[in-house]
Amino acid sequence: MPAYATNMRIKFPILALTLELITIILFAIFVTYDDGSSHGHHAPSNETAANNLRLYPVFQDVHVMIFIGFGFLMTFLKRYSFSSVGVNMLLAAFGLQWGILMQGFWHMEDGKIKMSVLRMINADFSTATVLISFGAVLGKTSPVQLLIMTVLEITIFSANEHLVAEELGASDVGASMTIHAYGAYFGLAVARVLYRPGLRNGHENDGSNYHSDVFAMIGTVFLWMFWPSFNSAIALSPEEQFTAVVNTYLSLAACVMTAYAISSLVEHKGKLDMVHIQNATLAGGVAVGTCADMNIGPFGAMLIGSVAGIISTLGFKFLTPILTSSLGIQDTCGVHNLHGMPGILGGLAGIAATALGKKKDGQAPMQAAALASSLGFALVGGTITGFIMKLPWWGQPADQNCFDDSVYWEVPDDEEENEESLAHGDKNKAEA
Numbered sequence: 001m002p003a004y005a006t007n008m009r010i011k012f013p014i015l016a017l018t019l020e021l022i023t024i025i026l027f028a029i030f031v032t033y034d035d036g037s038s039h040g041h042h043a044p045s046n047e048t049a050a051n052n053l054r055l056y057p058v059f060q061d062v063h064v065m066i067f068i069g070f071g072f073l074m075t076f077l078k079r080y081s082f083s084s085v086g087v088n089m090l091l092a093a094f095g096l097q098w099g100i101l102m103q104g105f106w107h108m109e110d111g112k113i114k115m116s117v118l119r120m121i122n123a124d125f126s127t128a129t130v131l132i133s134f135g136a137v138l139g140k141t142s143p144v145q146l147l148i149m150t151v152l153e154i155t156i157f158s159a160n161e162h163l164v165a166e167e168l169g170a171s172d173v174g175a176s177m178t179i180h181a182y183g184a185y186f187g188l189a190v191a192r193v194l195y196r197p198g199l200r201n202g203h204e205n206d207g208s209n210y211h212s213d214v215f216a217m218i219g220t221v222f223l224w225m226f227w228p229s230f231n232s233a234i235a236l237s238p239e240e241q242f243t244a245v246v247n248t249y250l251s252l253a254a255c256v257m258t259a260y261a262i263s264s265l266v267e268h269k270g271k272l273d274m275v276h277i278q279n280a281t282l283a284g285g286v287a288v289g290t291c292a293d294m295n296i297g298p299f300g301a302m303l304i305g306s307v308a309g310i311i312s313t314l315g316f317k318f319l320t321p322i323l324t325s326s327l328g329i330q331d332t333c334g335v336h337n338l339h340g341m342p343g344i345l346g347g348l349a350g351i352a353a354t355a356l357g358k359k360k361d362g363q364a365p366m367q368a369a370a371l372a373s374s375l376g377f378a379l380v381g382g383t384i385t386g387f388i389m390k391l392p393w394w395g396q397p398a399d400q401n402c403f404d405d406s407v408y409w410e411v412p413d414d415e416e417e418n419e420e421s422l423a424h425g426d427k428n429k430a431e432a
Helices: 011-030 045-073 081-104 117-136 143-167 176-193 210-232 238-266 274-287 297-327 335-355 364-389 414-431
Strands: 031-033 113-115
Touching (some): 011 031, 045 081, 045 117, 045 210, 081 113, 081 117, 081 143, 143 176, 143 364, 176 335, 176 364, 210 274, 238 274, 238 297, 274 335, 335 364
């Protein structure tokens, strides 16, 4: 690929401005404020306003997870932090607008999409699927490719979510299946199609340093703290919302303990691996999502979180290298271990809990169908999207330029000088 192929002066502005213009036009035609009216009947406006204000703090928690949690979690790459945080913000800002439209088209009232805080929360949820998939291809794609992925992934996600929630009537309050499993396997399918043989033996920039890992822990802590809001935001009643908060709170705590324990067990001389601590400690929030609002008992939530921490840590240690070497899936952030397997675990836990009568009016076969649907939409949709993204004119970097901010960002001039100075200093210490 010629070096100039990554020049985005024309292609990125045209795509970004065109997408925003289309979005504004669609908003002008279809989107209005939620004033409490529905099918000609007007509810008290103060009731609608009160409901929006009640949900706003939860929305802000979810918003922090999307923009800070996901963004900083991916800053572990030593020369790719600008892209991790910056492109995360780009995709989230466009994704939430596109999500409002794509989800809203399935739930129109009087030909309009009614804007409410609940719809804003659901739009952030749709954006989360893209940010999960982004982690699988981090460092190997251009902003142009990622905007295309955002359009297609959210569109497909909205169709699957409608099928799962409305047609199948499945319960997935914390979206283990519809967001986490879907986002992970969509991203893995894209990564498989975009497989780069030149990176099979790794890349010098595909790694972390001390400071990049510390920054990534900021994302982990924000996600860990706010995950109870994520899993409880769309619960149908205050009682179910409280149950979801407690179950997520306990699942996360138990997950941390097992993730730390297994990391020490499998690593050299019992040391902890920062990759495990940044990621596997969050798997409990993913895995408990589907049954977060169900009466599984505090011990049940802790059991789910404990299992999630174990399988996620083992996945990072043993499964990720196998996916790369045997299946050609280069999963940069290990989304299969944080979102994929725990998402399936959450779906299975939801099936079991529903079969045991822990969810009123729940049906285990419908839960199983929802998990299958989410995986099917993800794998087929991700494969198709991957082939579209693989077209040669989207500005993707050459193998040697992967995982490097300077391809798409203006990087401070002293950055390389500082790194060379640090390397020279380390060399002098070693010689001494």
